[in-house]
Amino acid sequence: MSANDRQDLWDQIDAQKQRLIELSDRVWGMPEVCYTEVRSAAEHKAELLHHGFRVTEGIAGIPTSVIGEAGESGPVIAFLGEYDALPGLSQEAGTAEHKPIEAGGHGHGCGHNLLGSGAMLAAVGLKNFLAEKGIPGRVRYYGCPAEEGGAAKAFMVREGAFDDVDIAISWHPYSFWEVAPALSLANTRADFIFTGRAAHAAAAPHLGRSALDAVELMSVGVNYMREHMPSDARVHSAILDTGGIAPNVVQARAQVRYSIRAMDLQGMLDLVERVHKIAQGAALMTETSVDMKIVSAVSNTLDNGPLEQALYNAMDELGAPEFDDQDRAYAREIRSTLSDKDIASVYQAIGMPVTDAPLADFLTPQDTKRKPFIGSTDIGDVSWVVPTVQVHAPTVAIGTPFHTWQVVAQGKSPAAHKAMVHAAKAMAATGLAALTDPVLIEEAKAALAQHTAQTPYVSPLSSDVMPPLNMSKGAAT
Numbered sequence: 189m190s191a192n193d194r195q196d197l198w199d200q201i202d203a204q205k206q207r208l209i210e211l212s213d214r215v216w217g218m219p220e221v222c223y224t225e226v227r228s229a230a231e232h233k234a235e236l237l238h239h240g241f242r243v244t245e246g247i248a249g250i251p252t253s254v255i256g257e258a259g260e261s262g263p264v265i266a267f268l269g270e271y272d273a274l275p276g277l278s279q280e281a282g283t284a285e286h287k288p289i290e291a292g293g294h295g296h297g298c299g300h301n302l303l304g305s306g307a308m309l310a311a312v313g314l315k316n317f318l319a320e321k322g323i324p325g326r327v328r329y330y331g332c333p334a335e336e337g338g339a340a341k342a343f344m345v346r347e348g349a350f351d352d353v354d355i356a357i358s359w360h361p362y363s364f365w366e367v368a369p370a371l372s373l374a375n376t377r378a379d380f381i382f383t384g385r386a387a388h389a390a391a392a393p394h395l396g397r398s399a400l401d402a403v404e405l406m407s408v409g410v411n412y413m414r415e416h417m418p419s420d421a422r423v424h425s426a427i428l429d430t431g432g433i434a435p436n437v438v439q440a441r442a443q444v445r446y447s448i449r450a451m452d453l454q455g456m457l458d459l460v461e462r463v464h465k466i467a468q469g470a471a472l473m474t475e476t477s478v479d480m481k482i483v484s485a486v487s488n489t490l491d492n493g494p495l496e497q498a499l500y501n502a503m504d505e506l507g508a509p510e511f512d513d514q515d516r517a518y519a520r521e522i523r524s525t526l527s528d529k530d531i532a533s534v535y536q537a538i539g540m541p542v543t544d545a546p547l548a549d550f551l552t553p554q555d556t557k558r559k560p561f562i563g564s565t566d567i568g569d570v571s572w573v574v575p576t577v578q579v580h581a582p583t584v585a586i587g588t589p590f591h592t593w594q595v596v597a598q599g600k601s602p603a604a605h606k607a608m609v610h611a612a613k614a615m616a617a618t619g620l621a622a623l624t625d626p627v628l629i630e631e632a633k634a635a636l637a638q639h640t641a642q643t644p645y646v647s648p649l650s651s652d653v654m655p656p657l658n659m660s661k662g663a664a665t
Contacts, residue, residue, distance in 0.1 A: 365582050366503075
């Protein structure tokens with residue numbers, strides 16, 4: 189693949205970028221959360237049809253999932269997109285102060301409106317380039333809902349949706365221009381539903397058995413467990429049902445959701461078992477019963493050295509996105525809402541000294557001594573069955589914490605659009621490199637095989653992994 193080929197590919201992306209920017213902005217304006225992304229998925233389907241993709245819906249039985257495919261033969265290059273929002277983050281665009289559009293409404297606080305559109309832009313550009321040049325290859329866009337808590341990709345992996353994919357490529361909005369470190373925590377979200385007995389809390393408290401007491405005792409037990417679990421593991425919770433608003437009624441039902449994370453799948457499963465035992469102990473102490481329901485579960489992400497190097501080469505050739513004075517001025521306004529710790533922490537994450545630059549105009553070196561933030565993502569399960577790589581692109585002012593109103597406010601900014609298009613170019617160039625250099629695909633698959641030789645992949649959603657739990661796809665809210 190020559191430099192001229194890459195430029196022709198990038199020209200194809202530039203030719204289509206305005207349509208995909210408009211798609212991103214439309215999805216920003218219709219924020220839908222975990223497994224409810226009906227309008228957003230419909231927008232993505234319509235755009236895929238416009239560009240001539242063959243469309244399949246309802247992958248793995250998920251109504252808001254969609255796949256677009258182009259090409260008849262050759263390796264399968266998958267571009268992974270998302271379009272789900274987060275609850276409670278409603279926010280006006282283009283401002284640097286907290287201004288919800290709708291009290292309690294949703295918002296794209298992780299930039300998935302950009303993520304889905306940018307991944308589709310890469311797929312469209314590569315599809316058009318291959319058709320123009322007569323190069324064989326199948327290009328797929330995967331519209332993946334419910335990354336925030338629903339683990340849709342893990343269900344899609346379990347049902348075989350990625351079985352014939354050769355390379356998977358994605359990206360995520362971020363503060364910096366870099367190859368995304370392949371680090372994420374294995375994660376289970378589990379609901380614990382306690383059932384007790386209602387009673388008059390004053391006249392006959394001895395006849396009641398409080399499910400809310402069980403939830404509170406479980407919290408105490410988990411807090412004591414924290415001293416005795418690995419320091420890189422995480423356990424946190426949200427009470428979904430307190431059992432009512434009347435303090436004079438002993439609460440007969442209460443429900444709490446726990447998110448249980450560890451560096452790898454086995455470590456997570458060990459913690460899940462320990463948390464389950466604490467729940468059973470809380471039920472025993474309160475003479476209630478407890479039912480545990482797995483809402484979702486994802487694996488940790490595997491790295492892939494050959495793909496990461498190919499992506500880095502493409503990002504290096506592209507250079508960082510070019511921002512103008514207006515972009516930097518707005519980013520400075522956003523930075524004024526952040527603390528010095530917010531800003532310093534992201535530089536620490538990439539292992540570089542703090543600067544006063546409001547937007548990243550450089551490529552993060554691969555050999556920096558990072559201390560990255562580590563969350564969880566369902567792309568982890570994809571990385572266990574397909575060689576996978578991701579871009580980070582600077583859609584927000586440096587230091588912007590994600591899952592905040594500041595991310596939503598920047599979600600339609602010109603700087604975010606520029607970074608999205610740049611991410612699409614890097615992704616498409618990596619896909620083209622794989623199609624034109626079969627050795628890259630072979631090396632990427634060999635790297636994955638080396639990972640899984642010692643620890644074969646088993647879906648964390650499999651009943652063989654977490655019996656006899658009642659797994660419920662789409663139960664997340």
